[in-house]
Structures are given as structure tokens and as C-alpha cells.
Amino acid sequence: MKGVSLSQFIKEKRKHLGLTQEELSIKSGVGLRFIRELETGKPTLRIDKVNQVLQLFGFELGPIEINRKKLINEES
Amino acid sequence: MKGVSLSQFIKEKRKHLGLTQEELSIKSGVGLRFIRELETGKPTLRIDKVNQVLQLFGFELGPIEINRKKLINEES
DNA sequence: TCGAATTATACCTTTTCGGGTATAGAAATT
DNA sequence: AATTTCTATACCCGAAAAGGTATAATTCGA
Numbered sequence: 001m002k003g004v005s006l007s008q009f010i011k012e013k014r015k016h017l018g019l020t021q022e023e024l025s026i027k028s029g030v031g032l033r034f035i036r037e038l039e040t041g042k043p044t045l046r047i048d049k050v051n052q053v054l055q056l057f058g059f060e061l062g063p064i065e066i067n068r069k070k071l072i073n074e075e076s
Numbered sequence: 077m078k079g080v081s082l083s084q085f086i087k088e089k090r091k092h093l094g095l096t097q098e099e100l101s102i103k104s105g106v107g108l109r110f111i112r113e114l115e116t117g118k119p120t121l122r123i124d125k126v127n128q129v130l131q132l133f134g135f136e137l138g139p140i141e142i143n144r145k146k147l148i149n150e151e152s
Numbered sequence: 153t154c155g156a157a158t159t160a161t162a163c164c165t166t167t168t169c170g171g172g173t174a175t176a177g178a179a180a181t182t
Numbered sequence: 183a184a185t186t187t188c189t190a191t192a193c194c195c196g197a198a199a200a201g202g203t204a205t206a207a208t209t210c211g212a
Contacts, residue, residue: 009139020158031201036160043124044199046169047137050123054139061123062140063085063130096188107171112190122169122199 006050007041013057014039028053082126083117089133090115104129 014024021039025032030049038045038053051060090100097115101108106125114121114129127136 006137006139022158033202034200037200040160042199044122046120046199047123047126048119049200055142057139058142059139060142061082061137063082063133063135064138064140066131066134066136098188109172110170113170116190118169120169125170 007039009059010035010053011039013059017057024053024056028056083115085135086111086129087115089135093133100129100132104132 014021019027021035022032025035028035030052034045034049035053038050047061054060090097095103097111098108101111104111106128110121110125111129114126123137130136
């Protein structure tokens with residue numbers, strides 16, 4: 001499966017908060033299976049569902065210049 | 077419909093290249109109806125399909141810190 | 153190392169996205 | 183202003199996403 005960076009991003013954010021996949025699914029209002037697919041890199045996910053999860057971390061999906069990807073988390 | 081910024085982003089990029097929706101759909105390999113839904117802000121789109129379009133512009137979807145949204149296009 | 157908790161895979165159902173097409177509406181060109 | 187080009191809406195259909203559930207597999211702590 002593709003989509004490494006987003007799945008890793010979610011997984012790290014979740015663990016950083018000490019949540020299980022199930023807890024994250026409840027907090028975000030998406031199904032547990034969706035969280036699993038998200039973290040294992042399924043590429044054909046719906047944007048709005050992913051945003052439900054990202055918003056818990058203060059993020060959302062947006063267009064990123066391809067060669068600037070890794071600088072996402074640079075300070076302001 | 078929600079999702080203003082992404083739809084506007086696509087529409088502006090497309091016009092900037094002087095393409096019609098139909099031309100963009102052909103170049104990106106997605107359906108014309110999808111391009112329309114994307115530009116009119118449908119929120120429940122699939123990530124991989126949106127990326128097919130964004131990649132023509134050198135962009136792709138990624139997590140963006142919510143309060144940094146408008147700075148996407150800052151220079152490197 | 154064993155057992156419990158967590159995560160990954162698989163199956164089934166419902167819902168709906170994406171494509172195709174047709175048509176109506178808006179914009180632009182002459 | 184009329185015609186052509188482009189965009190928005192609406193319909194139908196097939197494919198598959200999302201949810202639920204069950205069961206392996208894995209991880210982690212006692």
C-alpha cells in the first residue's frame with residue numbers, strides 16, 4: 001500500500017497522545033476499521049473522513065508543494 | 077458545500093495554465109464530473125483522485141497545521 | 153514466557169463515489 | 183445579440199469505501 005507519510009503522521013500523532021486506534025476512532029467519530037486503513041496506508045480514503053481525524057491534532061489536508069513535503073512541521 | 081480552499085486552489089491553478097475542465101480531466105486521468113465536483117467544493121472526494129490532479133501542478137495532499145493554511149505558498 | 157491488550161486481516165452489508173451522459177445555465181467571442 | 187465554448191446540475195450504473203464484526207497476528211507488560 002502507498003501513502004506512507006500520511007499514515008505515519010497519524011500513527012505518530014496518535015501514539016504521542018497515548019491513544020489506541022479504538023480511542024482515536026471514537027474521539028474522531030470515524031470507524032475503527034477506517035483508522036486501521038488510514039494507518040496502514042490505504043490510498044483511496046475520503047478527504048472528509050481523514051480530516052475528521054487530523055483535526056484532533058490541529059491539522060487538515062491541504063495542497064503541499066511536492067518538494068517541500070518534509071518541511072511540513074517547520075516552526076512558524 | 078464546504079472545502080473552499082482546495083477547490084479554489086485547483087481552479088486557479090487550472091486557469092493559470094489556460095486549461096478547461098475537460099482538458100484537465102484528460103491530462104489528469106480523472107473524469108470530467110470529478111473535476112467539476114472538485115472545483116465546486118464537494119468534501120467527500122477520494123484522496124488518490126485529488127492527488128492525480130494536484131500532481132500536474134507539482135502538489136499533493138498532506139497534513140497542514142490549521143493556523144498555517146494560508147502560508148502554503150510562501151517561498152522556500 | 154505467558155496472557156492481556158492492541159493491531160492487522162478478512163468477510164459481509166449498506167451507502168455513495170466516480171464515470172458516463174444529457175441538459176441547462178453562464179461566459180466568452182465575434 | 184447571437185453563437186459557440188465552457189461550466190453547473192441531474193440522472194443512472196457499477197465499483198468500492200466505510201462500518202460492523204470476527205478472528206489472526208503482534209506487541210507489551212507482568
